[in-house]
Amino acid sequence: MTQEHAGPGLAKAYRPAEVEGPIYERWLAADVFAPDGAGSRADPAKPPFVLIQPPPNVTGSLHLGHAQRSAVEDLMTRHARMQGRAALFLPGLDHASIAAQVVLDRIIAAEGETRASLGRDRYLERMWRFIGETRNLMLAQQRRVGASCDWGRLRFTMDEDSSRAVREAFARLYREGLAYRYETLINWCPGCRTSLSDLEVVATPETGTLWTIRYHLLDEATGDPDHAATISVATTRPETILGDTGVAVHPDDPRYTALVGRRVRIPFVERDVPIIADAVVDRAFGTGAVKITPAHDTDDYATGERHHLPFVDVMDDGGHISAAGGHYAGLERYAARQRILADLQSAGDLMASTPHEMVIGRCHRSHDVVEPRLKTQWFVRTKPLAEAALRATRTRRTVILPERFEKVWEHWLTDIRDWNVSRQLWWGHRIPAWYCPDGHVTVTADAAGPAACEACGRPPAELTQDPDIFDTWFSSGLWPFSTLGWPRATADLARFYPGTVMETAYDIIFFWVARMMMLGIHFMEDAPFEVVYLSGLVRDPYGQKMSKTKGNVVDPLEAIEESGADALRFSLIHGAAPGNDQKFSAEKLENARNFANKLWNAARFVLGARPSTTPPDAVRSAPDAARLGPAERWLRSRVAAAVVAADRALAEYSFGELTRVLYESIWGEYCDWALELAKVRLADETLPAADREATWWTLVEALDTYLRLLHPVMPFVTEAIWDETPRAAGDPALLIVADWPAAPPADAAAEAEVGALLELVRALRNARSEARLDPAAWLAVDVALPSSLGPAFDTLAPALERLAHARPLRRVADADALRSGAPGGLAVVAGPIEAMVHPLAAGAEAAARDRARLERELAGTETQLDGARARLADERFVAQAPAAVVERARARAAELEERVARLRASLEG
RNA sequence: GGGCGGUUAGCUCAGUUGGUUAGAGCGCAUGCUUGACAUGCAUGAGGUCAGAGGUUCAAGUCCUCUACCGCCCA
Structure with a gap:
């Protein structure tokens, strides 16, 4: 495409598929994405704009939500770049520990393998092979959307720099007493065979059963069970009887006062346990007496600690009854439940069963019922970190948009509990902790491991590394600075930390944003970003979350092939407000496609309407003010208004407003009125050539400004048209690095005069239509x-x-x-x-x-x-x-x- | 149980710090092969802004309560 073919060189309809690929290649070749690329026109005096991309999970293809967020991220980046700021849009991929394992487990299952059959090393090899395949696919998708990422700075949460950052961060937290190892009740997913953080447990309301079970008291004289003296307890989990180490009643409950201190025999495991009094018992619940299983229930754990009851874990990692469960050992937990109920029934000790509304914790990946279990795990002490994060938002060092999310932010960080970072998975960063046979712990950031046990000096050969890996969000929490080279003191780290905007979906505000804030402030002594822009979720036309299992996932590539990347971007940004979910619809996409086509055709007209007296390669300059008619002055004033409105929308992060303004200006003012008004004047040979030229240059000037304003939203079609549009002196070769427009002055008189005359046209059309005169x-x-x-x-x-x-x-x-x-x-x-x-x-x-x-x-x-x-x-x-x-x-x-x-x-x- | 959000035209949604006649897209109706565009053009119909009360000179917008829908935390 060259200037000589302006106008006629543009096809009659905009065909994005033919335009987008070559344009992306031109951007790459011009090296304009990197803030320090050869094609950058950044002004070093201006503050850099930094947006580190939320790395999508490397496990699969991108969905519309990714496309929407890429579009918003790219919009902000492109705007900043055009403002002359060094704009860094740093792309990445996330290894997505547990999510990736769930996906890979499914794949190898189809191949007849399991995690166990492959073993850790071969499993990890298989994982690297798998993500090698998905990785390129995902990066290609992002390019298709038009993301102007600095691909040279692409990062992966499992690459060497990230690993170094993870080891260093953990070692420092350990030295500072902010990371500790401790045995306590944790959330265990038997399906994933790992512990989970509290955030990964989804509270699910379900109807269960409340069973009343009779325990026999021991005869105080003989120590044998007394078949006449019993106490009934209510439970929703009979299988945990095997781990009971006490029965509790309320101290003020007269029904049981006489029994406190007596002992009962737990059936099947034949364990004799005390009846204790504890105010935690709700007298109104069930029989008023409850069984205590300290190793399998959060409340019971606390009760057990208070009363020094034994902790008996009766399950194994797969959710089967362990050897501690006597002859139920080996049974899956729900099978064991049924067997135990049957055995209680036949013993005559199952007294009642009633439906019961309860809340069950399920694994947010596998949806298995989460089992509270006693395990030794690594924790991060979050209280001091959370306080610093709260200070950052309270002082507005960091602003969360939309602001209403600051309330939940406050609430969650105020009541935060320590973070279990150990996972019993294979795919992820190995915890850099080594144990010696004497139980000493050595933590080191050294990739080669410790030189000796920190406590007793035993050689490395006698030390064992912790088999566990980190919660995937631990490495994600370091992302705003690990991507810039931390812990090394790199130039990027100095220049690009803290970042400007963190764009992400609101559903991971705690998982991710909170952790980045906490760890960023801790290690970098400054909040990692100025603005947290929370996007809503993209749902299907019926408001359902898109998911593969529901089969309602729209592939962005399909939409792009059908309507173009610009149309997809526009449709995902138009009419959307931060933090609000939006429904995706084919109609919106079509409307956006039509808009791109409209702009394309308007440009085709303008570029083809060049007066014969103007040479094709004429340099664009401001039209001769003395020769402007009212229509030209009106247009210039309306363009000025569009610039002002666009600037305002961008400053407020109201991108839906931005597209609304541009759509209305370009279609409703430029196309509907300005071009139609100009047609007559351009064709009027009786006018001096200079007048016609001034009109044309006004149209070109307006088009140029609209293209600049629209570029961040619709980068491809604007770049394609701009390529055919006369340049001003000093303009670069590509729109992507052209200057953001400054608003020319408004012309109130022209707006009033022309506005009134256009009103006359509307009234005349209306009169003709209403009177049904011949059109x-x-x-x-x-x-x-x-x-x-x-x-x-x-x-x-x-x-x-x-x-x-x-x-x-x-x-x-x-x-x-x-x-x-x-x-x-x-x-x-x-x-x-x-x-x-x-x-x-x-x-x-x-x-x-x-x-x-x-x-x-x-x-x-x-x-x-x-x-x-x-x-x-x-x-x-x-x-x-x-x-x-x-x-x-x-x-x-x-x-x-x-x-x-x-x-x-x-x-x- | 605690908290947050939503309820605006047939559908999907915008609506700035309260201030002319509440907007858009799609859909609908009636027309139009007007030389950029039928992926288009013109004209039109369609809303007591969920309900009730309050503050104010003035409320879709602020406050209170109610109903329904959705989400988060426990």
Whole structure:
């Protein structure tokens, strides 16, 4: 594409598939994505713009949510780049520890393998092979969306730099006493065979069963069970009977006072346990007596600690009963439950069973019921870190958008509990802790491991590394600085930390944003970003979350192939507000595609309408102000308004507003009016060439500005058109690095004059339509207008004729002259302008319809006038409202009065 | 149990610090092969802004309560 082929060189319809690929290649070749690339035009005096991409999970293809977020991230990056800031959009991929294992487990299952059959080393090999395949696919998808990432700085959460950062971060936390190893009750997923953080457990309301079970008290004399003396307990989990080490009642419960201190025999495991009194027991629940299983229940754990009860773990890692469960050993936990219930039944000790509404914790990956279990795990002490994160948001060092999320942020960080970072998985960062046979712990950031046991000096050969890996969010939490080279003191780290914006979906605000804030502030002594922009979720047209299992996932590539990347981006940004979910629909996509096509065709017209006197390679400069007509001045003023509105929307991160402004300006003003007004003038050979040139340059200037404003949202089509658009001196070769436009001054007079004349065109069209006159007929129209509009009218009359399909459009002296002409005309009132349309053949029917139209208009206007008068009659309004508001109300009332008078005159005349 | 959000045209959604006549897209109706575009053009119909109360000269917008829908935390 070259300038010589401008206009005619553009195809009749915009075909994104032919345009997008080559343009992306040109951007890459020009090296404009990197803030320090050869093609960068960044001003070193301006602050850099840094957006580290939330790394998508490397496990699969991208969905519409990714496309939406890439679009928003890219929009911000491109805007900043055009403002002359060094803009870093750093891409990445996440190894997604547990999520990846779930995916790979499914794949190898289809191959007849299991994690166990492969073993750790071969499993990890298989994983690297798998992500080698998905990785390139995912990166290609991002390019198709148009993301202007600095691919040279691409990072992976499992690459060497990230590993170094993870080891260093953990070693420092350990030294500072912020990481510790401890045995306690943790969340265990038997399906994933790993512990989970509290966030990964999903509280699920379910209807279970509450069973009442009878335990036999021991005869105090013989120590044998007394078949007559029993205590009944209520439980939803009979299988945990095997781990019971106590029965508890409320200390003030008279039903049981006499039993406290007695012992009962736990059936099947034949364990004798005490009846204890503890205020934690809810007397109203079940029988008022509860079994205590300290190793399998959070509340029981605390009770067990208070009363020094033994902790008996009766399950294994796969959720089967362990050897501690006697002859139930080996049974899956729910099978064991059924067997135990049956055995209780036959023993006569199952007293009742009732449906019970309860909340069950399930694994957010596998949906297995999470088992509380006693395990030794690594924890991060979060309290001090969370306080620092709260300070950052409270002082507005970091702002969360939309602001309402700051409330949940406050709440969660205030009540935060320590973070279990150990996972019993294979795919992830190995915990850099080594244990010696004496139980000493050595933590080191050294990739080679410790030189000796820190405590007793035993050689490395006698030390064993912790088999566990880190929660995937631990490495993610370091992302804002690990990506920049930390812990090494790199130039990137100095220049690009802290970042500017963190864009992510609101559903991972705790998983991720909170951890980045905590760890960023801790290690870098400054919050990792200025703004947290939380996107909503993209749902299907019915409001459902998109998921592979539901089969309602829309592949962004399909949408791109169908309608183009720009259309997809626009449709995902248009009408969306931060933090609000949005439904994706084919109609929105189609509308966006139509918009791209509209812009394309407008450009095709403008570029093809170059006056013959203007050379094809002419350098663009501001049009000659002395030769601008009212339409040109009007357009320039409207463009200025668009720049102001776009700047405002961007400053407020209101990207839906940005697209709304641009759509309305480009389609509703530029295409619908400015181009149509210009057509006549451009074709008018009687005008001096310089006038026609000034008109054309005004159109080109406006197009150029719109392209710049729209580029961050629709980068491909704008770049393609700009390639054909005359450049100004100093413009770069590519729009992506062109300057963001500055708003030219507004022209209030031109806006008022042309605005009134366009209103006349609308009123004439309306009159013709309402009277059902022949749409093809050129109708003679007389116009009476205030003298202030005279010059603009005279200049624009030929264009107005064309737009209203009215010819001749004659200016008459005043309204009386209007009515003194031939009878049978249709009266039209448009603001301060009055007109009389003369139908070719005066029909009684048309006249009647026209009368009805005028009467409707009069009635509506009178209603408005009544309202305006009532308002002004209110003394309190006049006294208390701001003077400007009152003034506007007065002007409004005066205008309505005039309008009513004109309509009345028209009806009478 | 605690908290947050939503309820605006047939559908999907915007709506700035309260201030003219509440907007858009799609859909609908009536027309139009007007030389950039039928992926288009013109005109039109369609809303007591969930309900009730309050603050204010003025409320879709602020406050209180209610109903329904959704989400988060426990």
